[in-house]
Amino acid sequence: MMQEQTIATEVLIIGGGVTGAGVMRDLSLRGLHTLLVDKRDLCAGASGGNHGLLHSGARYVSNDPHSAGECRQENELLKKLAPQCVEQTGGLFVAVEGDDPGFAEYFPHLCRQVAISCEEIAISEAKRLEPHLSDRIFKVYRVADATIDPFRLALENVAHASAASGSRYLPHTEILGFEIADGEIRAALCRDTRTNSLLRVVAKQYVNAGGAWAMDISRLAGCTDVNLLYSKGTLLVSHDRMTRHVINRLRLPGDGDILVPGGTVSVLGTTSVRTMNLENIRPTVAEIDLNVKEGAAMIPALATARYIRAFSRVRPLLQCNLGDDDREAKRGFALLDHTSQGLANFCTITGGKLTTFRLMAEKTADLVAARLGNNEPCTTTSVPLPDGEACRWTEPGASPKYWYHANNADDMILCECEMVPQSAIDEIVKGAPGAEKEMTLEAIALRSRAGKGPCQGSFCGIRICSYLYDRGYYRDASGLRHMRDFFNERFKGQKTVIWGQQAAQMELAEALHCGLLGLDTLEEE
Amino acid sequence: MKEEVRNLTTQLAVIGSGIAGFAASIFAVRRNIAVAQIGNTGAVAYTTGYLDLLGKEDGSPAAVIDPWQALDTLAATQPDHPLAKIPAADIRRSFTEFTAFLGECGIAYGKPQDHNVTALTPAGTLKQTLCVPATMAAGPRAYAEKMPCVIIDFNGLKGFSGRQVAANLQDRWPGLTTERIGFPDMSHGEIYPEVMARALEVPATREKLADLLKKAAGEAQVIGLPAVLGMHRPDHVKAELERLTGLTIFEIPTMPPSVPGIRLREMFEQVLPEKGVTLIPQQKVTALSFDSGAATLCLCDSFGPIRLRAETVILATGRFLSGGLEAGLTGIREPLLDLPVTQPESRAHWYCDRYTDSRGHAIHRAGIEIDSSFRPLMTGGRPYSERLFAAGVILAHQDWIRGRSGAGIAIATAYKAVEAAERFLSSSSSS
Numbered sequence: 001m002m003q004e005q006t007i008a009t010e011v012l013i014i015g016g017g018v019t020g021a022g023v024m025r026d027l028s029l030r031g032l033h034t035l036l037v038d039k040r041d042l043c044a045g046a047s048g049g050n051h052g053l054l055h056s057g058a059r060y061v062s063n064d065p066h067s068a069g070e071c072r073q074e075n076e077l078l079k080k081l082a083p084q085c086v087e088q089t090g091g092l093f094v095a096v097e098g099d100d101p102g103f104a105e106y107f108p109h110l111c112r113q114v115a116i117s118c119e120e121i122a123i124s125e126a127k128r129l130e131p132h133l134s135d136r137i138f139k140v141y142r143v144a145d146a147t148i149d150p151f152r153l154a155l156e157n158v159a160h161a162s163a164a165s166g167s168r169y170l171p172h173t174e175i176l177g178f179e180i181a182d183g184e185i186r187a188a189l190c191r192d193t194r195t196n197s198l199l200r201v202v203a204k205q206y207v208n209a210g211g212a213w214a215m216d217i218s219r220l221a222g223c224t225d226v227n228l229l230y231s232k233g234t235l236l237v238s239h240d241r242m243t244r245h246v247i248n249r250l251r252l253p254g255d256g257d258i259l260v261p262g263g264t265v266s267v268l269g270t271t272s273v274r275t276m277n278l279e280n281i282r283p284t285v286a287e288i289d290l291n292v293k294e295g296a297a298m299i300p301a302l303a304t305a306r307y308i309r310a311f312s313r314v315r316p317l318l319q320c321n322l323g324d325d326d327r328e329a330k331r332g333f334a335l336l337d338h339t340s341q342g343l344a345n346f347c348t349i350t351g352g353k354l355t356t357f358r359l360m361a362e363k364t365a366d367l368v369a370a371r372l373g374n375n376e377p378c379t380t381t382s383v384p385l386p387d388g389e390a391c392r393w394t395e396p397g398a399s400p401k402y403w404y405h406a407n408n409a410d411d412m413i414l415c416e417c418e419m420v421p422q423s424a425i426d427e428i429v430k431g432a433p434g435a436e437k438e439m440t441l442e443a444i445a446l447r448s449r450a451g452k453g454p455c456q457g458s459f460c461g462i463r464i465c466s467y468l469y470d471r472g473y474y475r476d477a478s479g480l481r482h483m484r485d486f487f488n489e490r491f492k493g494q495k496t497v498i499w500g501q502q503a504a505q506m507e508l509a510e511a512l513h514c515g516l517l518g519l520d521t522l523e524e525e
Numbered sequence: 526m527k528e529e530v531r532n533l534t535t536q537l538a539v540i541g542s543g544i545a546g547f548a549a550s551i552f553a554v555r556r557n558i559a560v561a562q563i564g565n566t567g568a569v570a571y572t573t574g575y576l577d578l579l580g581k582e583d584g585s586p587a588a589v590i591d592p593w594q595a596l597d598t599l600a601a602t603q604p605d606h607p608l609a610k611i612p613a614a615d616i617r618r619s620f621t622e623f624t625a626f627l628g629e630c631g632i633a634y635g636k637p638q639d640h641n642v643t644a645l646t647p648a649g650t651l652k653q654t655l656c657v658p659a660t661m662a663a664g665p666r667a668y669a670e671k672m673p674c675v676i677i678d679f680n681g682l683k684g685f686s687g688r689q690v691a692a693n694l695q696d697r698w699p700g701l702t703t704e705r706i707g708f709p710d711m712s713h714g715e716i717y718p719e720v721m722a723r724a725l726e727v728p729a730t731r732e733k734l735a736d737l738l739k740k741a742a743g744e745a746q747v748i749g750l751p752a753v754l755g756m757h758r759p760d761h762v763k764a765e766l767e768r769l770t771g772l773t774i775f776e777i778p779t780m781p782p783s784v785p786g787i788r789l790r791e792m793f794e795q796v797l798p799e800k801g802v803t804l805i806p807q808q809k810v811t812a813l814s815f816d817s818g819a820a821t822l823c824l825c826d827s828f829g830p831i832r833l834r835a836e837t838v839i840l841a842t843g844r845f846l847s848g849g850l851e852a853g854l855t856g857i858r859e860p861l862l863d864l865p866v867t868q869p870e871s872r873a874h875w876y877c878d879r880y881t882d883s884r885g886h887a888i889h890r891a892g893i894e895i896d897s898s899f900r901p902l903m904t905g906g907r908p909y910s911e912r913l914f915a916a917g918v919i920l921a922h923q924d925w926i927r928g929r930s931g932a933g934i935a936i937a938t939a940y941k942a943v944e945a946a947e948r949f950l951s952s953s954s955s956s
Binding site (some may be wrong): 292463465466467474475483487495496498500503507519521 | 649695
C-alpha cells in the first residue's frame, strides 16, 4: 500500500457542489481554515446538472410556499452580491390551452401570499417579448426569475475562500471512511481516484455536503438518520438561445415545462423518474422525446430545434418532504447535526436547490462555527462575491470579449465555437480553483466554455490537447488518453440528441477521432 | 426575367462529389462513357490524402497488416459487406487505376502493395492505410527504419504539435525529435495550412523555408512537416525543397479540412472538365425520376435551372455529412428517392454508450441495399430502376470509420457501379 499523506485543517467539507463551495466560503470569511474535497470535481452532481435557474420563487408557490419565500430572498441577494454569475433575464409563466384556467387565475394570489412579485401581461405583449411563444397561450405573468452559472458560482466561492483563509480544494478525492473515537470523528481517510494514493485528513469539524451522495457518506460515519430518495431529471441543451426570458409552464410541475436561456443556448427540462442508482446516470431517448414534445407546447420551435447536448442528474429528496409526484416534493433543505447518532463534530446538509445554496451554507456554517467556539457572524449576506480572474471563463460570450479587447494576434483561439483562446487555458492551468500540473481536458472544460458549442469539443479537444503538449503539461501517451476520455465524456451528453445536423457533426468527429487518430485503439496505461 | 431551362443529356450522371463520385467519373471517362457529375465537393476536402482499404479488424482494436487476407476473412464473416461482394482482383485494379489517374494529374501516389503502410497521424498515433501520396511516403519509411528524424512545426499553426507527435512515438522511435520554426513572412499571429501551401508554390518562399529547415534538421537526414507542401504541384514543391535542403522530406496530414484533401478537390475540379466530364459542382440535385427511356435530374447552377437526361445514374451521395442520408427523430431516410434504408430498430439503438467503443456504432451500418449489379433495392428486393446504381459509404452493412475502409469502399464500389452501368449502356445500345 502506498504511504499515506496527512493534511490538517479546521473543517473538512465533503462535496464540491455549490453548497460545499458555499460552506467553504462562509467559514473562510469567519476566519476558519477549510479543506474541500470532491470525488470528481466541482459541480459534478446536481449543481452542474440543472437549468441554471435563479428562481424567483413563483415556481414553488403552489406546493411549497416556505421554499418559495426563501427563493425570493436569495434571488434578490445573489443578484446584488454575485452579479457576475447572474443574467437578469426575467421570467414568464405561460398557460397553454388545455392547462387549468382556475390555477392560472389563482396564481397571482399564491404569489402575493409569499410577497413574490407577479405581474400579468397581455398576450400581445408576451408575444412581442418572446416571438417564439405558442399562439395557444391564454395567460401570461411576468416574474423575477433570472439565470445563474453554477460553475462560475462554485469556482468564485472556492477562489474567495482560498483568498480569505488559505483554504484548499482537492478534486478527484474520494472519502473511503472515517476514524471515530469517543463520539468524534478524528480523521477522514481519502483516496485520490486518479493516482490511488491515500490521504488522511485530520479536522476538528466534518461537513457532509455530498448532495445525492450524502446518505452514502453519512453511513460511512455510522449515521443512519439521512434518508434520501433519488429523482433522476433529464434536460437538453439547444444549439441556439430560443428566448430572452425564462419560460415556465403555468401549471403544476410536469415534464419539459421550464425553458431557461443560458448565454448562447437554452436548457429545456425536466423529466422526473425515481431511481435507486447514483452512478452512470444517462439520458434516454424516451426522456428526450418527452421533453421536446412538452416543451413544444409552449415554444413550438422546440420541436424542430437543433439540440447539442442532453444531461441527467440525480437530485436528492428528503423522505419527510415527499408528495405524490417527486416534482411536488417540498424543496426545502435539511441540516442534520448527528448528535442523535453520537457524533459531536459531524453534520450533513442536503436537499434544497441551487437558488438557496447560500442560505444552506449559512445555516451549516452557523452550526460548525458555534461548535468551534467561533463567534464571527455570517457575512455572505453583505460581502460581494469577488470576480476571480481564473474563474471568468465559464461565462458564455465572455471569452471573445476578453480576447478582442486584449488584441494579441499570437493568442490563438483554440475552441472556435466558443472562442476560447490559449491565454484562457494558461490562466486556468495556472490559477483556477482545483488547477494542477496535469489537468484533464474535462477539468479545463469545466472551468471554461471549451467544448460547449455545436462541435461539443470534437475539434477544440484536439487543439487544446496539442497545446498542452506544446506547453509541456502533457509529456507522454497519457495526453491522448485524456483527449479520448474527454470525447467519451462529452459523448455521454450527445448520444441521445444526435439527429439532423448533429448526425453530420458526429460523423465528421468520429471519422477524425477514430478513423484518423485511432482513439478507439489506444492502449490502456 | 424568365429563366430558360437548359436541357442536357449524358450517358451517365454521377450524383455526389466525394471520393466515390470522383472515382466513378474517372472510371467512366476512361471507358469513354459521357459523364455529368453533380454535387457539393466539400467532403473531399475532409480526406487526409491516405487511401485506406481495410485498416482495422472489425469489432476489435487490432490493426490489419495484410488487407487482402482481411478481405477473405470479411467475406466469410460479413458476406453483406460491400467489399465482400467484390473480387479482390477488382479491388486491386480499382486502386491501381485510381491512383494512376491521380499521378497523371500531378498528385503521385504509391501503388497498392500486398501489405498496408504504417502511416503517421498528427496526434502521434499510427494508422494502417493502403496508398499514401508521394509527399507522405518517406514518413512511413523513416518510421519503419527508425531513422533519426525531426518533426518541424510552426509558430501560429494550431492543432499540430511536433512535441505531441514525438511524445507519443518516443518509446518506439527514439531518434525522433522536434523543432519549432516561424514560417517565412508569416511570423506573427495564426497561420493556416492552406495559405502556407499556396505560399510554397512560390520559389522565393521555398528558398527561405529551406534555409530554416536546414538549420532545424541538425544532424538528421529526414524531416517531417505538417502537410503544407504546395497546393497544385505538391510533388514539385517537395522535390524542390529536398533539392534546396539536401534532406528527405515528408508530410503528415493535419486536422481536416487539410491541404491533401483540398489538393484533390481542386485537381478534380480542374482536370475532370478538361477530360470531358460535365462537372456541376456545389449544386444539389433537387429531383430525380425515371421513365422507360432515361432518368431525369433537376438542378440549378448559377445560370439557371437545368434538366439533365441521363441513360444511367450512379448515386454516390454519401452519408450524413454529405446529405446522402438524413437522421431524423424517428428514423434514417434517403432524401433523394426515399429508398428504403436498412437501419437499427429505433434511435435508442443507434449508438453504444461508449463513444470510442471499438465495436463501432450501429448507426454506421445503416444504409441502402444493393443487388450484385450495385443497383439499389426497394422493399421486397426488386431494383429501384435498371438505370440506377449506387456506390460509396451510403451502402449498408459497413462501418467505414471503424474499418478504416472509407476510400476502399468508395473506390471499389464506384469501379463496380461503373462496370455495371457500362454493361447496361452497351446492352441497351445493342438492342
